Every structure is written in C-alpha cells, then in structure tokens.
Amino acid sequence: MDHTDMGINTSGGACGTCGGLTYVISRQGDRAQARICDCSVRCSVCEGRGHMLVEREETFSKKVGARKYEVLVPCACTLRTRRVARYNEVGLPGVVAHASFENYRSAKPEQDRARSVAMHFAHQFDKKGPNTGFILSGPVGTGKTHLLAATLAHLVLEVGMVARYVEISLLYATIRRGFQEGKSGGEIIGPLSEVEVLAIDELGKGRGSPFEMETLDELIARRYNANRTTLFATNYSLEPERKNARPTNGYHSTEDTKSALKGNELLNERVGERIYSRLCEMCTFVELPKDTPDRRRTRQEMESRTSQPTVAGRSNR
Template sequence: MAAKANGEACGLCGGRTYLIERRGELASARVCTCSVDCPVCGGRGHILVQKEGTFSAKMGARTYDVLEPCVCTLRRTRVALYNDVQMPGVMAHASFDNYRPFNEAQDRGRGVAMHFAHQYVKGDTAKNKGFVLSGPVGTGKTHLLAATLGHLVLEMGVKSRYVEISLLYATIRRGFQDGKSGGEIIGPLSEVEVLAIDELGKGRGSPFEMETLDELIARRYNAGRTTLFATNYSLEPERKGARSSAPSGYRATDDARSAMKDAELLRERVGERIYSRLCEMCTFVELPRDTPDRRRTRQEMDAPPPLGGMRNPGR
C-alpha cells in the first residue's frame, strides 16, 4: 500500500497505487503519482532476492541470488492489461464498494460476483465457474461485470476482456469490409482467460449473429475458459401465460413490442445449444422484473422541484 510521509494512504488512489479514469469511450488505468518513483528498486524494475535450494544430497541446501520483477513492474504490467480490457468509460469508477443493491436479489448478485473475483484461482479453469446476471435495464449488471474484471486484472494480473455483443457484431461486419474474417476478431476473445459478454441475447437474431455467438461460446466452452454474462432476458425455465400468439400480419405497437420482449426468455434468444452450455459454465442470478432502474432513480432524485412549489418531503 502506498503511503504518504506521515503514514497516511495516498489521497488520490487510497493506497491502491493506481487510478482508473474515463478517457473518451473507454475506462483507462494509470499508475498513481504516489507510486511512479519506486523506492524499492530505484527505477530498475527488478530486485535481487535470496533463495535457498538443494541441488544435490552431497552439497545440501545452499542460498543463491536471483533477479525478480519488482512490484512496480508488476503494477505497470497490470495497468497495461486493464487498458486492453476495453471497459466502457462510464464504468471507470465501478467497484463492489459503490454498488448499492435495492433488494435481496441484487445483494446476492453482488455476493456471487465478489465471491468469484476474490476466490478466483489464476490459471485453474476447473475451479473458476462463471456467472450470468439477468435483470431489467439499469439494475447494475454491467457495474458488477466491471468491478469483477477490475479486481481480476489489477489485483491479480488475470488477462481479461469485456465485449458488448451487438458492438462485437458491428465490429465483425466492419472487418468484412477491410478483408478480415470473423475468426480473426473472435480468435483473441476465444483465448483470453476471462471474458465478460454484456447484453447477451441482444440483436436481430440473424443467422450471422447466431453463428458468431455460437462459435465464440463453443470455442470457450471446449477450451474450458471462464466466461461471464449479463442479459436483460429472463433465465426463468418457464413462464406460464407470458407468451401470446398474434394474428398473422399484426403490427405491434411500441408498448406491445416492449411487453413481448420482457416476456422472452434467454434460452429463446440464444437457442437451446448455447443455453445448455451456459447452464454448465455459469451460476445463474436473476434480478426481479420490478427491480428499480438505478439510472432513473438517480435522475428522479436529482431532478429540481416543480416550478411554483417545492417537493413534498414526505413522498
């Protein structure tokens, strides 16, 4: 932990030795000014460490010196790894500490994400089961993905990536115009140790989108790699009476289309093959449909009182 001369933690980074800031569309990390000049190695980037080992029974145990990366080198490496995550800039300050649950389900969601992050075993795919967060818009799903990846990368040095699924589809389509194949773009996402896929199920459900999603998840599933998901679609195994069939040629209103979307299940959006794999790859967490939209709640609380009067403090 970085500290001031008087022993207090740095007022900028709080002792973390790094800062995360919003730069344009992405979140960006940098080494805090309190830790730029390393007092441990003097800027060399490595330190001499004395170790003990037995090379033969005749010689017995002997001590020897080896060069190891200094903590400042590890810090710079992890900051660079974070800047490869491609985290949205709006999530630059997302953490487990500033996530505010409105109900028990949200609290459980935070608990699942925190347990995953703090109990993660680097490189041990068998012990690192991912999770799926399902819930309405504005309920903090992306916040928890960002907090999880931030901990994995900056505190543990785990190579991770974030991708919003509809933006991935758009990136691949643009790649086609430049002569790139979808596999060239999917390849790095297939190989990264931890991948967070946001807005799972979003899109038109075209053959191109379904094939892309299937290939990405199949590659990660077959390799035993850990994947995290967030979706607005329900994980409920069945919802009696939720679906209604419309007459042929019926043109739904915006409200009707929205209601139909709310009634859709994730397994209907991604297909049985992908959904079956998610069941094996992840822990499921469903936030109730009536969970408040955090963004709308914040906007309503910050809104000025109506003209000609004051808010009723009792409401």
C-alpha cells in the same frame, strides 16, 4: 483528468488518491483507463530499475549442502505496470470506470446476491482453474455491467489475469466492419476465444440473424470446449418457462401486446437451446426481478425533483 478518477476502493492507505492501491482508474473518452498513482510512480524498493536481487537458498547436492545465491527478479512495480497495461486492454466502457463492489447499491435482496456471487468469484478465483463463471439477468439499469466491471478490474489488477469485455451488438458491428477490410470473423473471434476471462454484455441483443447466431455459437462453443471462464449479463429472463404475457381482457393496442411479449421473452429463445445448455454448465445463474428499479432513471427523477424552481415563495413537494 476526468472527475471520476479514483481507485477501485478506498480501504485505507497513506495516499488519498488511490487509497493505498498504487493505481487509479478514470474515464478517458469512452473507455475506462488505469494508471499508476503519483504516489507510486517512483518505486522506493528498486529506485526505478524495475528489478531487484533476491537471496535464495537451495540444496543442489547432499555433499555440498544448502547454498545461498542471488537472483534477479522483477520488482513489484514492474508487475503493477504490466497489470495496468493489461487493464487498459480489457475494453471496459468509461461509464463504469468508477465501478467497485464497495459502491454497488442494491434495492432488492436479489441484487445483494448478485454482488455476493460476483465478489466471491473475483476474490476466490483460482488461477490454475477451472472456474465456473456467472450470468446476471435483469432489467436495464440494475447494475449488471457495474458488477462485470468490478469483477474484471479485480481479476486483472489484483490477481493478474488477462481479460476482455465485449458488448455483443458492438462485437457484431466490429466483425461486419472487418469484412469490409478483408478480415475474417475468425480473426476477431480468435483472441476472444483464447483470453483467460471474457465478459459478454447484453447477451441476446440483436436481430437474431444467421450471422449473429453463428458468431455467438462459435465464440461460446470455442470457450466451452477449451474450458475457459466466461461471464455474461443479459436483459432477458433465465426462467425455464414462458409466462403468459398476452393481454386477457380489455382493449390493448398492438404495441402494448408487443411490449408485453418482449418483456417476457426468455434468453433461451434469443440464443437457442444449444447455447443455453452450455450456459447452464458454464455459469452460476442470478436473476433480478422485473420490478428491480432502474438506478439511472431513479437518479434522474431525484435530480429533477430537487432542481425544480420554487413558485411564489413555496417549495415544490
């Protein structure tokens, strides 16, 4: 088992592995996978039968009055098994198998807001709907996918929803491969259009080809028209107006200019006004500042400093 094997949180409970959740999530290859914890493999309630008799009382007629009867219902362990199976169909990357709201680390107040928005959405989700989704915008390495993963894990394992995760450029690649196998794009988009909750990561990524724009437009349009809940994460800004990124003085190379313009590119320029307008209605917008630190780079820099060898008996500072 991978060393990242752990429960979504460790809020308490007799079991030190799952923290009382009865399931654990681990990284299995390139996917996050859940399983029933060893402490709950054999249910003490139904003794492994998967169902139980429950006594109920109901009045069928005024003359007869209230009558008690027993009915066979699924045990909680059966529901848990179904939810674990559903989680394993979500498609979350293995790198975020550990992701929870509790272990999300923020360096900016805006990151605290992002966590609050995602956590409130997950914990206050109305199964009867409708529910307004959210879109997280910010630089790479700022925990956007982490929050998507924590949200989907809670919805599937604790609330019992059906959800899917897709990284948009990989979705485009999957559809292209499907064409070679004789499949239509609709065969792949169809299930994503109908799933109860869909998380789309890296929104705006790609070459912006007609194929990509048509695919994205169809997917979002179908979910918008059906009033289904959709979550997004993007590296592109949600700001309403472009800021002047072009160098104003001194010498700047062509590459410098391209990088500056790309860093200020807006999401509505990447996806078009039609899609962006629908996002405004479908989601709560949360934007992280451009100077939000990249947690992966910060961790690597810290590890590099602590692993540097000492020279002539003196430590590096």
